[in-house]
Amino acid sequence: MAYSAEIGRLNPGCFLILIDQSGSMADVQATSGVQKAQGASDAVNRVLADLVIRCTKQEGVRDYFHVGVIGYGSSVQPALAGALSGRDLVPISEIADLPSRVDERMRRESDGAGGVVDVPTRLPIWLEPVAEGGTPMCESLKLARSALNGWVVSHETSFPPVVINLTDGEATDGDPLGPAQELVGLHTKDGEVLLFNCHISSQKAQPVLYPDSESGLADDYAKRLFRMSSILPERVRAIASQEEHNITESSRGFVFNADIADLVKFLDIGTRVSTDLR
């Protein structure tokens, strides 16, 4: 059965995030009240931190995953900052040890006795918000393919890589459907590369969450992103069903008109390919 490989140090998983860094990402997301670029980079930093913590055992961080981030705007290139600058796929232990900086913020938490308490938490930063230029999504999909081409060969028994594309608008360098299809043509023995797409809206708009058909989608742009999105494999579908209603066997890894909270949940669901890391 496809998409059933267990994640382990000998069989690591792989996540590659493509993040739109075009000029329009400087706009404010109306529901969340934050700049889309800031909200998206915060969400990516948060999911990277969560992945590191999930991989942390008593002796250190185990390399259960390889991770990369590609930004596309005025240029298309790996987007991790600091010592990881220029790297496309990085073992999670190096992500853990080499954030660009670590901020400290106060987080409000339950105290377990009905009250709340402010707790200092550490926020590592790997990705800075960027918003300039056009939307060369086709080129980013091609760069993703070239980054994963060798990985799927050297990890042929692994769970296939998951590519997560975060965008607020249409590609400006052509129709991305072709490059998307070439990307998901890569595969390990456990299945084809998965491509999940999240569209971030500036307005307060009703989101479309993990649809299983085009019929509820208003325009051609949304339909194109739907066609580019892979069907959720069973173990990801199980996680999505805990968070969202109306998940079916044909539901795709696709959200349209997401706000920042939807985006955070999308990244969390898309990176839950294993709940049991040994």
Place this chain on the structure above:
Amino acid sequence: MWEYEDAARGDNTLGRFAIADGATESSYSGEWARHLTSLFVTDPPKTSRDRHIGPWIRKAQGTFRASPLGDTAPWYAIEKARLGSHATFLGLKINLDSRFWVAWAVGDSCLFRCDPLASSLSLSFPIGHPDDFNSSPTLVGSKPSRNTHSLSKIWRRWGRAQRGTAFVMASDALAQWILSDVRDDGREWLTLLTIEEDKFPQFVENLRTNSSLKNDDTTAMIVQLA
């Protein structure tokens, strides 16, 4: 291969038995599981008829000391420790004179009761069907701030057992296998009632090899009433 993060403690003279299954993704979950089971045997919940063992869980939280981090611990070790440890829990108290028993469960470690001579299950608690196991059981947390969910998900059962009754306490993988075998009218699960402790690892390995048993920490405690 991997760390064993389950725990099991029992005392035949006191009639107190507990198993706990540490969550792999939490730090020090094996230590937390051992702490819960030890505390249940040495200082169990006081009131047999009280479902809400929240105060007992808070006592466990208050007395748990995970290994301290050094001053130069990296950010991820600090954040991981801040989240605390997590485990499922199953505790069984039996009054050896009256044979009155009470059990509390959080999560998917299960208690089975087998009546004498019937060679069948008369109780499966808190889960009764093999399809009802999932990858996200409720867990008891070592930090009060991360435990509010489990306090509303504490299950309790009680009764009076007959002479010769056997209780089987099993962590999730084995519990699911037992229920699958019973559902399929199998009798292989009965082997557990008489298996010797040193034969248990091979028994588990055989089941894993033929894919009957999920590859997970596996714990069983058999309590046979005379």
